[in-house]
Amino acid sequence: MSIDYSQKIPNNVNLSNDRTLQRALEHWQPHFLDWWREMGPHDFASADVYLRTATGVDAQGWASYGTVKMPDYRWGIFLADAIPERKIGFGDSFGEPVWQQVPGEFRSQFRRLIVTQGDTEPASVEQQHLLGHTCPSLYDLRNLFQVNVEEGRHLWAMVYLLHAHFGRDGREEAEELLARHSGDADKPRILGTFNEPISDWLSFFCFTYFTDRDGKFQLKSLAESSFDPLARTCRFMLTEEAHHMFVGETGIGRVVRRTLEVMKELGTDVAQALRGQGVIDLPLLQRYLNFWFSSSLDLFGSEVSSNAAGSFANGIKGRPDETTQYQDHVCTDATYELPTPDGKGGVQTEKVSLRNAMNEVLRVAYVRDSEIGLKRWNMQIQKAGHDFRLKLPSTRFRRSIGAWANVPTDLEGRIIAREEYQRRLPEWLPTPADRTYVQSLMQRVSTPGKMAGWIAPPDRGINNLGLDYEYVRLN
Numbered sequence: 001m002s003i004d005y006s007q008k009i010p011n012n013v014n015l016s017n018d019r020t021l022q023r024a025l026e027h028w029q030p031h032f033l034d035w036w037r038e039m040g041p042h043d044f045a046s047a048d049v050y051l052r053t054a055t056g057v058d059a060q061g062w063a064s065y066g067t068v069k070m071p072d073y074r075w076g077i078f079l080a081d082a083i084p085e086r087k088i089g090f091g092d093s094f095g096e097p098v099w100q101q102v103p104g105e106f107r108s109q110f111r112r113l114i115v116t117q118g119d120t121e122p123a124s125v126e127q128q129h130l131l132g133h134t135c136p137s138l139y140d141l142r143n144l145f146q147v148n149v150e151e152g153r154h155l156w157a158m159v160y161l162l163h164a165h166f167g168r169d170g171r172e173e174a175e176e177l178l179a180r181h182s183g184d185a186d187k188p189r190i191l192g193t194f195n196e197p198i199s200d201w202l203s204f205f206c207f208t209y210f211t212d213r214d215g216k217f218q219l220k221s222l223a224e225s226s227f228d229p230l231a232r233t234c235r236f237m238l239t240e241e242a243h244h245m246f247v248g249e250t251g252i253g254r255v256v257r258r259t260l261e262v263m264k265e266l267g268t269d270v271a272q273a274l275r276g277q278g279v280i281d282l283p284l285l286q287r288y289l290n291f292w293f294s295s296s297l298d299l300f301g302s303e304v305s306s307n308a309a310g311s312f313a314n315g316i317k318g319r320p321d322e323t324t325q326y327q328d329h330v331c332t333d334a335t336y337e338l339p340t341p342d343g344k345g346g347v348q349t350e351k352v353s354l355r356n357a358m359n360e361v362l363r364v365a366y367v368r369d370s371e372i373g374l375k376r377w378n379m380q381i382q383k384a385g386h387d388f389r390l391k392l393p394s395t396r397f398r399r400s401i402g403a404w405a406n407v408p409t410d411l412e413g414r415i416i417a418r419e420e421y422q423r424r425l426p427e428w429l430p431t432p433a434d435r436t437y438v439q440s441l442m443q444r445v446s447t448p449g450k451m452a453g454w455i456a457p458p459d460r461g462i463n464n465l466g467l468d469y470e471y472v473r474l475n
Ligand code: BYC
Pocket: 112, 113, 114, 116, 117, 120, 121, 124, 151, 190, 191, 192, 193, 211, 212, 213, 214, 215, 216, 218, 219, 298, 299, 300, 301, 302, 303, 304, 305, 306, 307, 308, 317, 359, 401
């Protein structure tokens, strides 16, 4: 179904046929806009931004480009087309018809997942609130804003489900999604990573590479859900998510390219010399990768989780690509072997039910996917003739959730003494001096076609436009 843009809330869910729901969402809309003005991109309300907006939900017609002021962006409710006769793809009700309404017995589980998903979307916009002031180019500024408005739309996607399917509780949860704030001492966002500040663009690129990739895997597993409106919503969100990860992967790739250029010019890889020329030395980049990767790993939850088992059994949340990637969709007898700390400084192998290990199954798929960018960046480094290689730390490193939470390990995942861990952290994570240095590079570049000195230009512009196009008119 095509998207109706003539309505106050653009949608392809026939909102005008359900006056009660329409009124409830129209009541929430000004609250959302107030939140956007206060917590969204700071100071850019009057800027003209070259943005894409969804016009249809099919593969071809979903993006149309044009210049928009962000507060006028057409946030709306877009579900991917229904798959006729769709059947439940996993769990105890495998093969039965999917649900158009939430079954009463699973209501609170669904609500919890939808709220958790919804909470991350505005959280990320809040984290990036001030970033526009220090953009390395207008191209990057536009990409930041594209990501921000789409995260805003993803919030709409979850709020629609809450309003349409969870009655009064859902409406209250929708208000709460605007009341919690990233990093707030009293009312923080639900998941840890979404309370980390993103005050520099290196963090932004790491976040869009690693944390948006968690989004990809969580959305893929919710896209398998037996609750069809949730599945359809997530399928459409995934098309938008791909661009966010592109921003991260190419952003880090451009940082690497620029650093390699200066390493060649100077004939050195000495950090101090490179910092003298205003670029990001590769060990510093590695420390940022360690920080954001380890933080994002926690977003998958515990390795052994009865919540995850329940979600799988009840058809609420499947595995990414459940239908195409797996033979056994019920997993009643299957087991999974997990390496866990034995409490005596060693590692043991625990055999658990596969259903209980679903969070870990997702995490393993995520780690594999995260390797792809590293291969590309390392290829650049190798081609430039350097031995240095970027590497993902072990999934045991610096964990706060799950079996490895608070177990001191090195980057290879070897358990070490806590004292050694504390002493060596400055080798592994950004130091205050690293952060100060990166912050010192964050100066706004807003001349069309110009780039900050710490990042190479992208290979191409947006939608076949040149790099010197004025992607944001600052007015
Ligand atoms: N921080 O059984 P457990 C995205 C809580 S990113 C704090 O281990 P479970 C995006 C958990 O909530 C994708 N708390 O795990 C990216 C539970 O608390 P309650 C976001 C945590 O429940 C960039 C307790 O610990 N989507 O879209 O199986 C920009 C025990 O939980 C954390 C989703 O996450 C943590 N890291 O699964 C914008 C999908 N981890 O309820 C957007 C929806 C766990 O007992 N969420 N806890 O008080 C889920 O599927 C699940 O809630 C989780 C955890 C995967 C998060």
